[in-house]
Amino acid sequence: MQLLKLTSAVFAAATILSAHPVAAQQNTDSAQLAAIVKALPPLAPVKVGQTAIPLPTAPAGYNLLLKGSDRMPVINLDGHVTTPLTDATVNLYFVLQRQSDGAETDVPMSVAVSGRYGAPQADQPFVIPALREWHGYTGHYTLTPKARVIIDPAYAAQLESVAQRLTADIAATTSTCKITYKTGKPAAGDIFLTLAGADANLGKEGYQLDINSAVTVTATHPTGVLWGAQTILQLLQQSPARNTLPKGITRDYPKYAVRGFVLDAGRKFFSMEFLRNYVKFMSYYKMNDFHVHLNDNGFAKFFGDNWDSTYSAFRLENSTYPGLTAKDGSYSKKEFIALQKMADSFGVRIIPEIDVPAHSLALSKALPAVASDKYGRDHLNLEPVSWQMVDNIFKEYLEGPQPVFIGDEVHIGTDEYDKKESEKFRAFTDHLIKYVEGYGKKVRMWGSLTHAKGTTPVKSTGVTMNAWYNGYAEPRDMIKLGYDLISTPDGWLYIVPAAGYYYDYLNISRIYNKWEPNMIGKEVFPFGHPKIKGGAFAVWNDHPGNGITAEDVHDRAFPAMQVLAEKMWTGYNAHQPYKTYLSKSKYLPEGPGLNLQHKLYSKDSILIAYDFKSKKDISGNKHDATTLVNGTIANSLKLNGGRSYLQTPVDAIGYGYTISFDIKPDKNNPANAVLFSGPTGAVKLLQQQTGKLGFSREGYDYYFNYSVPAETWTHIEISGDNKGTLLFVNGVLTERLEGAKISFTNTKDKIAKVQTLVFPFKYIGDTANAFVGELKHIRVTSIKK
Numbered sequence: 001m002q003l004l005k006l007t008s009a010v011f012a013a014a015t016i017l018s019a020h021p022v023a024a025q026q027n028t029d030s031a032q033l034a035a036i037v038k039a040l041p042p043l044a045p046v047k048v049g050q051t052a053i054p055l056p057t058a059p060a061g062y063n064l065l066l067k068g069s070d071r072m073p074v075i076n077l078d079g080h081v082t083t084p085l086t087d088a089t090v091n092l093y094f095v096l097q098r099q100s101d102g103a104e105t106d107v108p109m110s111v112a113v114s115g116r117y118g119a120p121q122a123d124q125p126f127v128i129p130a131l132r133e134w135h136g137y138t139g140h141y142t143l144t145p146k147a148r149v150i151i152d153p154a155y156a157a158q159l160e161s162v163a164q165r166l167t168a169d170i171a172a173t174t175s176t177c178k179i180t181y182k183t184g185k186p187a188a189g190d191i192f193l194t195l196a197g198a199d200a201n202l203g204k205e206g207y208q209l210d211i212n213s214a215v216t217v218t219a220t221h222p223t224g225v226l227w228g229a230q231t232i233l234q235l236l237q238q239s240p241a242r243n244t245l246p247k248g249i250t251r252d253y254p255k256y257a258v259r260g261f262v263l264d265a266g267r268k269f270f271s272m273e274f275l276r277n278y279v280k281f282m283s284y285y286k287m288n289d290f291h292v293h294l295n296d297n298g299f300a301k302f303f304g305d306n307w308d309s310t311y312s313a314f315r316l317e318n319s320t321y322p323g324l325t326a327k328d329g330s331y332s333k334k335e336f337i338a339l340q341k342m343a344d345s346f347g348v349r350i351i352p353e354i355d356v357p358a359h360s361l362a363l364s365k366a367l368p369a370v371a372s373d374k375y376g377r378d379h380l381n382l383e384p385v386s387w388q389m390v391d392n393i394f395k396e397y398l399e400g401p402q403p404v405f406i407g408d409e410v411h412i413g414t415d416e417y418d419k420k421e422s423e424k425f426r427a428f429t430d431h432l433i434k435y436v437e438g439y440g441k442k443v444r445m446w447g448s449l450t451h452a453k454g455t456t457p458v459k460s461t462g463v464t465m466n467a468w469y470n471g472y473a474e475p476r477d478m479i480k481l482g483y484d485l486i487s488t489p490d491g492w493l494y495i496v497p498a499a500g501y502y503y504d505y506l507n508i509s510r511i512y513n514k515w516e517p518n519m520i521g522k523e524v525f526p527f528g529h530p531k532i533k534g535g536a537f538a539v540w541n542d543h544p545g546n547g548i549t550a551e552d553v554h555d556r557a558f559p560a561m562q563v564l565a566e567k568m569w570t571g572y573n574a575h576q577p578y579k580t581y582l583s584k585s586k587y588l589p590e591g592p593g594l595n596l597q598h599k600l601y602s603k604d605s606i607l608i609a610y611d612f613k614s615k616k617d618i619s620g621n622k623h624d625a626t627t628l629v630n631g632t633i634a635n636s637l638k639l640n641g642g643r644s645y646l647q648t649p650v651d652a653i654g655y656g657y658t659i660s661f662d663i664k665p666d667k668n669n670p671a672n673a674v675l676f677s678g679p680t681g682a683v684k685l686l687q688q689q690t691g692k693l694g695f696s697r698e699g700y701d702y703y704f705n706y707s708v709p710a711e712t713w714t715h716i717e718i719s720g721d722n723k724g725t726l727l728f729v730n731g732v733l734t735e736r737l738e739g740a741k742i743s744f745t746n747t748k749d750k751i752a753k754v755q756t757l758v759f760p761f762k763y764i765g766d767t768a769n770a771f772v773g774e775l776k777h778i779r780v781t782s783i784k785k
Contacts (some may be wrong), residue, residue, distance in 0.1 A: 033105040037078045037096055038626050043111040046081055053079050053092075061099050064107065068093030068528030070571070071132070073201045073253045074113055082201050083312045085133040085251055086115035091527035108526035120575060127234040127585045128285055128562050128571035130576060132255075136248035141211050143174065143236065144189060149181035150196035156183045157224045159193045159465040161345055166191070166229045169592035173233055173243045188657035191215040191232070193225050199251075205347075206253030211245045223347045227252070227286050234284070238587055256517050258486050258534025259568035260289030261561065262466075265315055266355070266362075268297030268541035269329030274550050275339055277594060283346035284591035285565035290343060291351040291411060291444075291536060294561060297361035297362035297378050298544040301747045307377040311544040312361035316352075316404070320392045328699075333397075333404045338405045351444060352397070352405050355383060355413030356390050357428055364390060382424040390643065391435055393677070398439035409464070410436055412727060415446035416472070419453070426456035433459045447473025449481070464533060466495075470521035479531045486536055493537035493564070495556050497548045498752035506537065506560045512578045515726035516571050527571075537564050546742070549698045551680060554596050555655060555722050562588070598654035598680070598758055600782070607657075608650065608761075608780035612637050615646070623650055625764075636664075636776040639766060641673070644772075645765030652680040653759040656784045658719040665773035667710045678762030683718070686770045693727065695757050702755050704735045710773075718759065719785040725757045733785075 040056045055074055069075050072090040074084050075749040095106035117135040124134045149163045149170075163181040171178045186192035191214070194756035198208065198220045207224035209231055217228035231252065235245045251298045260283060276290070282290055297312035313326035317333045331339075340350045350352065356363065357380035364371035366379070370386040372379035377586065380386040394412075397404040412432050417425045426449070432444045437459075443465045451472040460482035467475045467485045475485055492515050494502040517535030518525040525532050537560050539553055562585050566573070573581075589598050600607040606619045612633050615625035630638060630644040637646055663675070669685055676683040680697055687694025687703035693716075694703030704727045708714055717728035724738025742748070764775065 017727045020162050033096060033098065033103060039106060040064075040096075040107065043092070043109050045074075046113040048109060048114045048116060050081050050083075051081050053081055055079060058096065058625065063097040063099060065095045065097060066092060067095050068526075068530040069257055070528040071253075072203060073199065073206050073251065075111070076201055079111065079521050080201070084115045084251060085112060085135045086117050086120040088113050088115060088133065089149060089412070093530070094530035100238050105527055107558050108528075118712060122575070124575060126234055126238065126299035126576075126580075128585060128588060129229070129254075130564045130573050131250045131252050132570060133251040134248060135250075136246060137212065139247050140239075140244040141213070141215060141247055142189075143170070143177050143179075143245070145177050145179065147177065147179050147189045147191065149179060149191045150184075150186040151181065151183045152192070152196055153183040153313070154620075155193075155195045158195060159225055162222055162229060163193055165226075166193075166232070169233050170236065171228070172201045172592035173236050177243060186214050186216070188213045190218070193217050193229075195219060195225070196243065196652050197223070198224070202251070203255055203259075205286075206251070208249070208251050210249045210706050211247050212538070214616055215245065218347070221396040226283070226347045230284055230286060233592060234588060237589070237726075238584075249464035252296060254286070254569045255571045256534035256568045257534075258289050259287045259565065260291055260351075260486065260488075260534065260536030261287060261557070261564075262291040262293060262488070262536050264293045264296060264539055264541045266293050266359070266541075266549065267298060267311065267544045268553070269313065269326070269330075270550055270553075272331060272335050274340065276342060277590075277596060279339070279343045279348050279350075280345050280594060281561065281590040281596070282348050284594075285561055286347075286569055287561060287565050288347055289349050289351060289534070291353060291355045293355060295355055295362050296359045299542070300305060300376065300378075301749060302543070302545070302744055304748050305369075306742070307361065308365075310378075312365060312378075314362035314366075316397070318393065318396060319387070321363075321366045324361070324362060324393075335403060337402075337406060342405075348408055349409065351409055351411050352395060353413055353444075354397075355411075355415060355446075356427065356432070357386065357413075358378060358415060358417040360415065363393075375421075379417060379774065382421060382428050387428065387431065390432065394432075394436055394439075398436065398441065403439070405441070409442045411444040413446060414448055417448065417452065419451050422452040423456045425452045425457050426454045430456065430458045433463060437462070439455060440538050444486075444501060447475075447478060447485075450477060452475045465534065467520045468538075470523065475520045475523050475525075484531050485520065486533055487520045488536045488538060488751075489520050491521065492519070493535070493560075495537070495539045495541050495560065497539070497552060497556060498546055498754050499542050500752070502540075504626065505556050506563070508559050508563045508582075509578050511563050511567060512581060516567055535564070535568050537561075545753050546702045547702075547756075549680075549700075549756065549758070551596075551598070551654075551758040552722065552754060552756055558590065558597060559585075598650075598652040600650065600653065600780075602651075602782065605781045605783050607653070607782055608648075608778070610778040611635075611636075612776055612778075619637045623648060625649075630770075631765065636774040637778075638774050639765045639770045639772065641669075641770055641772040643679075643767055644770035645763040647763055648761055651678050651760075651762045653761050653780055655721045655756070656782060657721075657759060658717055658781045658783055659759055659761075659779070660715065660717040660781075661719075661778045662713050662715050663708060664713045664775075665708055665710045665771060665774065669710075669771050669773070670769075672769055674766035674769050675771055675775070676760050676764055677766045678760030680758040680760045682760055682766065683757075685773075697757060697760075702737060704737065711755055717785065720757045720759060721784045722756060724755050730785065 198218045204221040207219040207228035219225045266630040295314040300310045303310040318324045361378040371377040464484040466488040470486045496502040609619040617623040627647040673685045692703040719726045727734045739752035741750040
């Protein structure tokens with residue numbers, strides 16, 4: 001759906017007038033306005049074939065302005081009606097405006113619109129987000145190896161990339177249908193992609209999907225076709241043989257234009273592979289806005305109140321200030337540009353954020369002259385030297401014919417600066433908005449202007465604000481000032497892993513049953529309000545050093561992504577109670593070819609079993625080991641140190657597992673001798689110089705208070721979930737690495753010590769530092785002890 005226009009149809013005494021671009025707000029002081037609103041008659045139901053809504057007549061001296069609709073493809077801002085497939089309720093947002101003084105008040109109205117096929121059917125196909133309109137036919141379409149993805153030749157240039165991706169994703173989803181794509185005319189069994197004949201009211205993201213003897217996806221824009229393709233893939237994923245679709249027709253389109261996720265990559269580094277996988281993940285669920293928070297810092301109190309040692313990071317390559325870019329993980333300009341281009345092809349916007357003038361310790365470390373002596377070095381001092389540095393940084397990413405930030409929007413931060421300097425802060429913010437806009441970009445910022453009260457004007461026209469906490473930015477006041485809002489309420493949508501405040505995991509049932517983006521803190525706006533552009537949830541990694549891994553973040557973000565996709569595309573779904581949603585959502589992955597939770601599936605609890613009579617997985621799940629290097633198999637696996645391993649087809653084992661094995665190490669194994677290794681870390685016979693069994697991942701090293709004896713067989717079990725990791729020796733619980741805290745000498749506050757492990761399993765042994773000894777009876781189960 002295209003962004004709602006600020007110009008809309010105006011109805012005054014049945015006469016169309018031009019609308020004012022000022023956002024409407026309730027005028028609670030005007031009893032007269034309230035009385036007039038109360039006297040307005042309800043909207044008459046709309047019948048099939050009716051092309052315009054009958055609007056109530058405003059009394060003399062007043063205008064009734066139609067400003068918003070929560071189903072633009074059914075009723076648009078001109079009052080035009082497109083008959084939906086099934087009966088629908090459309091929420092319209094009017095403003096009653098007094099002509100004498102311009103006083104306004106909200107007039108939300110709902111109207112029942114009859115559908116072509118009558119009431120929605122009870123049994124609708126499950127996808128996330130749920131389809132806005134669906135009518136089912138009888139039977140199923142079956143995808144066969146003879147099927148092809150056919151592109152309408154008139155739109156080959158626009159749709160080839162979608163067709164190419166759809167064929168690859170079908171292959172990844174079905175594993176049996178490796179179909180091809182071409183331009184031409186579809187035959188029975190084909191999947192046809194076209195931009196011809198689409199309803200213009202569907203907008204950029206809407207699409208029509210008709211599933212019959214062939215499958216046809218029609219849209220006005222390639223993004224709509226892409227979303228139709230994702231629906232096909234989710235339906236295939238859930239069919240028993242992953243090759244059938246229920247026959248029927250859908251018109252599907254988003255309720256909100258911005259459906260976002262904010263990732264704090266400043267206080268925790270995420271690999272470029274992780275970001276690229278998240279683009280695919282978000283696209284699968286039609287989430288279109290990936291906000292990457294590129295710089296930040298920890299709290300000084302957890303670093304001895306020493307700003308020099310307080311963790312900080314700026315994640316982008318920077319030439320202007322060579323010391324600015326983080327040493328422990330960063331993105332080159334080239335790969336960040338590639339990420340944005342890749343995201344565009346998946347229907348996802350990358351919104352890069354450089355957070356200033358607070359959260360800016362990385363900047364002041366690179367140029368100490370910009371640090372505030374009064375409020376802490378994470379605050380820039382707002383003197384000319386700070387303005388110049390910030391301008392220079394943004395300039396590096398915005399200037400030239402091929403800028404680093406290639407998208408239309410850039411986020412400038414402006415969060416949580418000390419309010420004692422409100423006027424300076426407001427002047428800085430106004431300058432930075434205009435500076436970034438000078439490069440042709442639209443600006444986003446964090447809500448802060450209620451907190452930073454003052455008289456210095458801050459540009460609002462064309463600026464979008466993340467409304468996160470009403471004490472920092474009262475949303476009704478921000479709308480009066482002219483800002484567009486993205487609903488990002490901390491009390492609903494903030495994940496701060498293992499911090500003990502906000503949410504460790506979002507309250508999914510509460511969100512599903514009670515929240516939509518029109519709710520910001522205690523404020524609830526009418527559906528269809530044109531200034532509420534959408535919503536976003538966020539992961540903030542407030543506690544650098546607490547041991548949280550990318551896998552831990554994903555464990556929290558996955559269920560949140562699913563439910564927020566539902567709430568921001570579909571909104572409240574009366575046809576699908578939460579229990580139904582929850583049970584069915586578990587059958588959908590992160591996307592074709594993705595398994596970021598490292599889940600394995602089995603007919604029972606045994607996932608993998610090696611007895612080492614061969615490389616065969618005797619569980620029956622066909623995870624047979626592959627390559628053996630510098631080792632032998634003869635009723636046990638003998639590894640010889642250094643580059644010595646047995647490779648498996650499984651990179652890692654996700655949470656809710658127990659790995660058991662018998663082990664007989666040789667004498668004199670070196671420090672850091674490895675038992676199991678892979679992309680998620682390493683399990684070590686001897687963790688560093690401790691002599692203890694342990695594991696390492698993402699630069700964190702942990703050990704159990706147990707040493708495996710040499711030259712004798714010992715039965716080991718390691719069991720893990722999202723809370724921690726347990727060790728059992730010969731059937732007895734030896735240690736539980738779970739629930740620990742990190743203390744500090746200068747503060748009573750503590751942070752969590754997260755000792756989780758997504759068990760590495762790509763190599764039994766290691767490509768460089770394997771242990772010397774034998775293993776046998778390796779079992780992987782889906783039961784956490």
